[in-house]
Amino acid sequence: MTTVNRPEPPPVRTHKEPRNWVGKSIRRVEDPKFLRGRGGYIGDMTLPGMLHAAVLSSPYAHARITGIDTAEALAAPGVHAVITGAQAAELTDPLPDFGPNPAAHTWRCLAVEKARYVGEGIAVVVADSRYLAEDARALIEVEYEPLPPVADIERALEEGAPLVHEDLGSNCAYERTFQFGEVERDFAEADVIITDRLRWRRSGGQPLETVGAVADFDIATGQLTVHTNSLSFTSYLFMVAGTLKIPANKLDIRPMPAGGSFGSKLFATKPTVIAGMCSRAAGRPVMYLEDRVDNISNCDHHGSDRVYDVQLALMRDGTMRGIKIDTVDDYGAYIQFGVGHHGNALAQVVGPYRIASVEYRVRAALTNKNQQGAYRGFGSEVNNWMLEQIVDKAARELGIDPVEIRRRNFIREFPYFIPTGNVYDSGDYDAVLDKALKLAEYDHWRAEQVKAREERRYIGIGLITAQERSVFSATEFWFWFDKPGAPVTSMPESVTLKVDATGGITATLYSCAFWGNSPETMVAQLVAEEFDCDPHDVSIVYQGSKNGLPATGPGGSRTTVMLAGAVEGAAAKIKAKARRATAHLMEASSDDLEWVDGGYQVKGSPEARKTLAEIAIMLHLFKHSFPEDMESGLEESKVFDHPYTTMPSADRKDLGVFYPFMGHACHVPVIEVDIETGRVSFLSYAAVHDCGTLVNPRSLAGHIVGGTAQGIGTALYEEYVYDEDGQLLTSSYLDYLIPTAMEVPELKIGHHETPSPWTPHGIKGGGEGGRMMAPAAINVAVNDALAPLGVRLTELPMTPDRILAAIRAARESPR
Amino acid sequence: MSGVDKRDITLTVNGRPSTVSVEPRKLLVDVLREDLGLTGTHIGCEHGVCGTCTVLLDGRSIRSCITFAVQADGAKIRTVEGLANGADLHPLQDEFWSKQGLQCGYCTPGMLMRACEIIEQNPDPSPEQVREGIASNLCRCTGYQFIVEAVCAAADRMRGEEQRPDQATTPTEAKA
Numbered sequence: 001m002t003t004v005n006r007p008e009p010p011p012v013r014t015h016k017e018p019r020n021w022v023g024k025s026i027r028r029v030e031d032p033k034f035l036r037g038r039g040g041y042i043g044d045m046t047l048p049g050m051l052h053a054a055v056l057s058s059p060y061a062h063a064r065i066t067g068i069d070t071a072e073a074l075a076a077p078g079v080h081a082v083i084t085g086a087q088a089a090e091l092t093d094p095l096p097d098f099g100p101n102p103a104a105h106t107w108r109c110l111a112v113e114k115a116r117y118v119g120e121g122i123a124v125v126v127a128d129s130r131y132l133a134e135d136a137r138a139l140i141e142v143e144y145e146p147l148p149p150v151a152d153i154e155r156a157l158e159e160g161a162p163l164v165h166e167d168l169g170s171n172c173a174y175e176r177t178f179q180f181g182e183v184e185r186d187f188a189e190a191d192v193i194i195t196d197r198l199r200w201r202r203s204g205g206q207p208l209e210t211v212g213a214v215a216d217f218d219i220a221t222g223q224l225t226v227h228t229n230s231l232s233f234t235s236y237l238f239m240v241a242g243t244l245k246i247p248a249n250k251l252d253i254r255p256m257p258a259g260g261s262f263g264s265k266l267f268a269t270k271p272t273v274i275a276g277m278c279s280r281a282a283g284r285p286v287m288y289l290e291d292r293v294d295n296i297s298n299c300d301h302h303g304s305d306r307v308y309d310v311q312l313a314l315m316r317d318g319t320m321r322g323i324k325i326d327t328v329d330d331y332g333a334y335i336q337f338g339v340g341h342h343g344n345a346l347a348q349v350v351g352p353y354r355i356a357s358v359e360y361r362v363r364a365a366l367t368n369k370n371q372q373g374a375y376r377g378f379g380s381e382v383n384n385w386m387l388e389q390i391v392d393k394a395a396r397e398l399g400i401d402p403v404e405i406r407r408r409n410f411i412r413e414f415p416y417f418i419p420t421g422n423v424y425d426s427g428d429y430d431a432v433l434d435k436a437l438k439l440a441e442y443d444h445w446r447a448e449q450v451k452a453r454e455e456r457r458y459i460g461i462g463l464i465t466a467q468e469r470s471v472f473s474a475t476e477f478w479f480w481f482d483k484p485g486a487p488v489t490s491m492p493e494s495v496t497l498k499v500d501a502t503g504g505i506t507a508t509l510y511s512c513a514f515w516g517n518s519p520e521t522m523v524a525q526l527v528a529e530e531f532d533c534d535p536h537d538v539s540i541v542y543q544g545s546k547n548g549l550p551a552t553g554p555g556g557s558r559t560t561v562m563l564a565g566a567v568e569g570a571a572a573k574i575k576a577k578a579r580r581a582t583a584h585l586m587e588a589s590s591d592d593l594e595w596v597d598g599g600y601q602v603k604g605s606p607e608a609r610k611t612l613a614e615i616a617i618m619l620h621l622f623k624h625s626f627p628e629d630m631e632s633g634l635e636e637s638k639v640f641d642h643p644y645t646t647m648p649s650a651d652r653k654d655l656g657v658f659y660p661f662m663g664h665a666c667h668v669p670v671i672e673v674d675i676e677t678g679r680v681s682f683l684s685y686a687a688v689h690d691c692g693t694l695v696n697p698r699s700l701a702g703h704i705v706g707g708t709a710q711g712i713g714t715a716l717y718e719e720y721v722y723d724e725d726g727q728l729l730t731s732s733y734l735d736y737l738i739p740t741a742m743e744v745p746e747l748k749i750g751h752h753e754t755p756s757p758w759t760p761h762g763i764k765g766g767g768e769g770g771r772m773m774a775p776a777a778i779n780v781a782v783n784d785a786l787a788p789l790g791v792r793l794t795e796l797p798m799t800p801d802r803i804l805a806a807i808r809a810a811r812e813s814p815r
Numbered sequence: 816m817s818g819v820d821k822r823d824i825t826l827t828v829n830g831r832p833s834t835v836s837v838e839p840r841k842l843l844v845d846v847l848r849e850d851l852g853l854t855g856t857h858i859g860c861e862h863g864v865c866g867t868c869t870v871l872l873d874g875r876s877i878r879s880c881i882t883f884a885v886q887a888d889g890a891k892i893r894t895v896e897g898l899a900n901g902a903d904l905h906p907l908q909d910e911f912w913s914k915q916g917l918q919c920g921y922c923t924p925g926m927l928m929r930a931c932e933i934i935e936q937n938p939d940p941s942p943e944q945v946r947e948g949i950a951s952n953l954c955r956c957t958g959y960q961f962i963v964e965a966v967c968a969a970a971d972r973m974r975g976e977e978q979r980p981d982q983a984t985t986p987t988e989a990k991a
Contacts (some may be wrong), residue, residue, distance in 0.1 A: 025915075026906055027912050027915075027917060030920075031911075031912045031915075031920070032904070032912065033918060033919065033920075034919075034920025034923055035899075035904060035912055035920070035923060035927070036896070036898075036899055036904075036908070036910040037853075037854070037855020037894070037895035037896050037923075037924045038854070038855065039920050039921070041857070041921065043848075043852075043854075043857070043858065044848075044854035075941075131841070133842070134925075139890060205955075206955060207919070207921070208857070208859040208860075208865060208919075208921045208953065208955050209857070209859070209919070209921045209954055210924050246950070250832075257919075257920070259857065259919045259920065259921025260918075260919040260920075260921055260955050260956055261919075262955070283962075291861055292859070292860045293863065294863050318882065464873055467837035474834050514919075514920025515919065515922070516918040517918070518918075519939075552921075584873065585956055592818075624974070652942055654901055669890055696919050698914075698915050698961075699915060701915075702915050702918055702956070702958075702961060705957060705958035705959075705960045705961070706955075706956045706958040707958075708958055709957075709959070710955070732860070732862055733860045733862065733864035733953070734862070734864060737952050738865075738955065739945045739962070740950040740951075740952075740953060740959075741947070741949050741954075741959040742946065742950045742951040743948065744958050744959050744960070745857070746963075747958070747960060772879045
């Protein structure tokens with residue numbers, strides 16, 4: 001079937017048992033400063049002479065900019081500079097862009113000839129304070145020539161639609177159909193083909209802290225230092241230096257803690273470029289911090305916005321054979337990450353099911369909207385939703401119990417290569433399902449549902465089983481193209497461990513800025529596991545990009561696995577040196593030593609030992625006690641590369657291994673729909689996740705609950721609504737509805753642990769948590785509730801209006 | 816900013832009186848952060864919805880991003896910086912830590928101040944009352960569950976019914 005010979009997987013690892021710290025819900029080491037209000041976020045930063053920037057946004061979805069008059073703004077009190085889009089295009093080059101054809105859909109920090117969405121930056125003002133910058137911003141006169149906008153995903157691809165980018169000649173930025181396995185044969189042999197049309201509308205991360213940067217250009221040295229709450233992909237930051245027209249070795253980007261990201265601070269380069277450009281122009285440090293309207297309308301990180309036409313081929317007994325997926329994704333006005341979101345989908349496109357063949361057609365539409373970027377799940381949560389909707393529909397149409405149809409198709413042999421070529425490393429889907437059914441009191445709720453229906457109450461149970469891929473490879477960004485421009489393969493993460501003369505340990509992280517995830521706690525626990533110390537005694541620091549080791553940062557649930565590999569590697573080097581030092585000091589053979597409880601001792605003679613502190617002080621201060629070739633000090637680094645990536649085949653019938661550590665979960669929400677108001681309320685919610693070996697169960701539970709809360713938003717409330725003129729109707733939290741404590745139920749959480757055979761301790765990523773599952777589960781639950789009425793919701797979010805419309809439509813159409 | 820009409824106002828923040836000269840249009844949150852250097856109070860939505868900027872003004876929670884500083888002239892204000900007593904965290908801070916009632920920490924100061932008010936108004940709130948009470952404030956990370964647990968645990972402690980939790984490894988969550 002595949003056209004490549006699969007390279008052998010990495011060797012199967014044995015995992016340390018028992019573990020002292022990995023697996024314990026310790027209090028997070030990050031927290032004390034945040035609890036005291038001393039988090040040190042970007043907005044808290046001040047530098048001597050620092051100025052503030054405010055961006056003027058386009059009020060039009062699509063308009064030619066025919067003139068800008070900045071004279072009055074420049075003369076306003078406290079103003080140091082006003083930069084228009086045209087001027088910015090001289091000061092900077094286009095922004096780093098991984099899209100299909102950057103020369104034809106060129107993306108800049110400010111719009112130049114025309115604005116392509118409501119919110120796009122037109123000019124920037126730099127002034128003594130944000131107040132004064134906004135005062136002056138109101139004095140800028142812009143002449144627009146409005147153009148017909150295109151704000152509808154399907155209209156965008158029609159002949160004659162207004163073009164978002166004339167140079168592209170089309171609003172279709174990318175189109176391709178992939179076939180994996182014997183799709184036509186499987187469809188021909190199937191008993192039934194279930195079809196579905198589904199619509200997932202756009203929402204986004206909406207962290208409570210917006211994206212910002214403080215830039216400080218030193219004209220004497222040519223050095224630009226930027227502090228920002230978005231730092232990732234350090235190996236790619238030369239592209240940002242290129243945008244700013246400075247040498248890469250004159251750019252230092254330093255991480256600040258981020259007040260939430262959920263993907264939306266992934267490689268968010270525009271604020272860095274705007275702040276850097278302004279600092280150079282004004283000759284002073286400049287802060288550019290988005291306000292909330294900027295973050296909603298001009299953040300470059302809206303989430304997926306898809307239409308699906310799906311066909312699932314099954315046998316009458318429920319055996320799934322093949323799936324055909326045809327999706328159009330509305331990327332907005334630019335497409336900075338290409339269609340990597342669909343690479344995510346292809347990593348786990350068949351879910352936990354033995355579906356032997358896949359056809360996947362993707363079209364990327366450009367429209368007059370803020371562009372897509374990253375939102376927790378990066379497009380694979382949408383695939384989970386699509387797949388579970390059609391599996392649910394198939395179960396209903398075939399008259400098979402929803403638990404049974406899933407069990408009938410579960411993958412049970414691992415490692416398992418799915419048709420796209422990606423591998424599932426390990427899993428135990430039956431065990432997770434069993435645990436979830438018990439935790440959810442599934443049988444009890446089925447009985448309650450029967451009783452409720454007799455009372456004309458509409459209770460629904462939303463059982464879904466779905467995947468959470470973790471630790472991406474670079475290949476998913478370019479296997480789309482037969483001749484990719486840059487078929488890169490590096491996505492490393494690095495850690496330096498330093499043992500000081502007292503035995504105290506400091507870990508340095510590179511680019512992995514704190515996002516609300518727990519990189520410091522993870523590293524502290526992993527270091528404690530290696531060195532038998534208390535994790536709260538481990539000191540953690542972050543290094544800026546300039547003197548940093550290569551690192552990628554959070555994204556695709558990679559952080560914990562990658563940091564674990566880096567810590568393991570650096571610790572092994574420290575221990576190797578400490579072992580040799582001990583052997584020398586004790587005049588023993590290295591082979592006779594063993595690491596026990598924080599030190600090396602002679603096997604069988606526990607009294608003959610040196611603690612790490614005793615070894616460290618010797619290595620730091622007593623050079624002449626050691627062989628000539630031993631360097632002073634005790635500090636080691638590890639650049640940890642992706643543990644298991646294989647290359648795609650030339651014909652792209654096999655995409656290789658690119659997302660191998662496969663988590664799994666079963667969510668079971670129980671909801672009630674009020675058919676008079678369209679309100680959905682939760683009666684119960686159980687979630688069991690398997691992310692391999694747990695490092696900190698409480699923090700994973702936090703991701704599960706928090707992600708589920710976001711998934712509830714996606715399923716029921718949150719939508720960036722653009723009207724047909726491309727006006728954004730939801731530019732505040734009065735209209736963009738984020739769930740409060742009253743909309744999020746208390747979750748019953750269960751963990752199952754199927755260790756990965758290929759990662760340190762068997763850890764898999766779990767950072768995208770409940771958002772991978774909740775939209776799918778809640779949709780299934782609503783449809784389960786409304787099934788007696790013949791109603792099936794196929795569009796998210798399921799707002800009261802949409803639910804009531806679906807109920808009305810069902811009443812009006814003959815069944 | 817010369818030529819702009821400024822007013823002298825006095826704010827007593829966390830027990831310490833300060834007189835500052837501010838433009839009438841300057842928001843309380845900006846005065847706290849910029850003029851008084853108290854950056855623990857954060858700015859979230861800037862239109863009074865998310866509650867990130869919550870502080871207590873004469874004992875009642877307010878949104879400092881939609882309050883002019885001049886409106887607070889003469890008021891007693893409490894912010895997150897006033898919660899801990901030196902090295903000792905306030906029971907709310909301590910329980911937020913134990914229960915992981917925070918992830919990114921950005922909504923936390925506002926959430927802590929709102930929780931203070933809830934407990935001051937009702938020293939023994941039920942989980943449902945806490946949930947309803949904190950619904951004034953958005954948290955994008957936690958899904959609120961561990962915040963509710965933390966506030967209830969802190970209330971218990973503040974009534975003297977519960978001991979300080981073990982520092983190192985609490986809470987241990989049973990693997991299901």
